[in-house]
Amino acid sequence: MxxxxxxxxxxxxxxxxxxxxxxxxxxxxxxxxxxxxxxxxxxxxxxxxxxxxxxxxxNNAARVLSSGRSRTLGVVTLRTTFYSRAALTAGIENAARAAGYEVTTAAAASLDTSGIEAALSRLADQDVEGVILAVPLIHTSARIEQFTRTTPTIAVDGSRTDTTDVVAVDQALAARKATQHLLDLGHETVWHIAGPEHWLEAARRREGWRATLEEAGRPVPPQLEGDWSPASGYRNGLLLGRIPEATAVFVASDEMAFGVIRALTELGRRVPDDVSLVSVDDIDLAAYCTPPLTTVAQPFARTGELAVAHLLRHINDPAGTIVPESVEPRLVVRASTAPYAGT
Structure with missing residues (x-):
């Protein structure tokens, strides 16, 4: 047919x-x-x-109230088990509920345009008044651009269309804080296990790491790349642990850092005595691993609150000025970093 x-x-x-x-x-x-x-x-x-x-x-023929408003916001996220995505979504839901809105989530099966388009289409079917994009827009398309022109849309990872507002954590600053912390402890340079190349958050962290080393006149080691998972951290940790001069590493996420620590431990390299390690996110488990992680906290709840506030502002005033907002991350020092103990 x-x-x-x-x-x-x-x-x-x-x-x-x-x-x-x-x-x-x-x-x-x-x-x-x-x-x-x-x-x-x-x-x-x-x-x-x-x-x-x-x-x-x-799918939802009777959702719109007599006022013509559904009091529903949409969130596009990636179909994943990563804690950071769940924490951000929880922050959005709490802020929306406090404002008298419900939230419906559409998980994209992939980050290509067809996956994002399908998720937006499902949200359009639910009569959402606005959408928060919690996925990186690697590429855009005519359909995505059309949707964001006619429906108030906020992005929370820094990517955007021509008409999308942005509320995002300063990922380059997160990397700078992590890298500078390790340099301040006396390490000659800092290795980096990055997130996936096509994720904007990972790209910004790579940029911040490299810029901090270059500005300090330090050598820039070849970067390693993971996929946000503990397994990819473990694989890269097995490589890094065999490089004697690698005494400090900035890992792009807490979940990858858990894998790195296990790999280093199996190789007999102690954290932080032999290798100091800093990551990003500050998920709940970060304070309870061995050793507790030094990490750069992403304020997921605050980011969700700001995204909802921006979205409601655009819903209520479509002609208003779009003013992106950057959220500052915070370094949380725990036991996975220590002064360089070189010979």
Missing amino acids: AKPHGKSDDRPPGMLDVARVAGVSAQTVSRVLSGRPHVQPQTRERVLAAVEKLGYRR
Whole structure:
């Protein structure tokens, strides 16, 4: 059977598909399907024709209240078990609830444009009033740009479309704080186990690490790369632990750091006596590993609060000025770092 015009994959058609075929915004589609006034007859006909052509079936036909507002915010996140994503989402949900809003989450199966588009389409079907993007936009697309032009959207990792507001932790500063802490302890240089290359957060941390070393006139070791998982930290720790001159390492996340510590321990290299280690996030487990992690805390709850505040401001004042906001991370010193004890 031939696929409906305007749709090239096997997923059910969503509101963004209807909007594209009808040549209107997702919000206009929502107004038509909710029976709201102030829609031109010709526009209504185009939307209904697109619905018929695509075989679109609405998932949430009665969500919009009589006021025309759903009191619901959407969050796009990656389908993952990483603690940092869960902590950020919890911060968003708490802030939204305090403001009288519900939150619906759409997990993207991947970070390519089709995965993000599918997640946005599911949120459009839920009549969300605005969206928080908790994923890095590696690439954008016409559909993503159209959605963010017509629906208030906040990004929380620094990536953006032409019309997206940004509330983000200063990741380069996080790396600078971690790297400078190790240099201040007397280490000649600092090795780095980075996050995935395509994640903007990882890229900013690499930049901050490299810039701090270069400004201090220190050699910049070759970087190692993980995927945020403890397993990738473990693999890189087995490599790093065999380099005698590696006495200090900045790991891009706490979860990778757990794997690094295990690898170093298995190789007989003690933390922090032989290798000092700093990571990023300050998840709950960081204070309870052996040794307790020195880490740069990301204020997940505060970031969620600010993202919701920015989003509600745009919902209530769509013509208002977009002013990005940077959140400062905080160094938390524990037992995984110590002064250089070189010979």
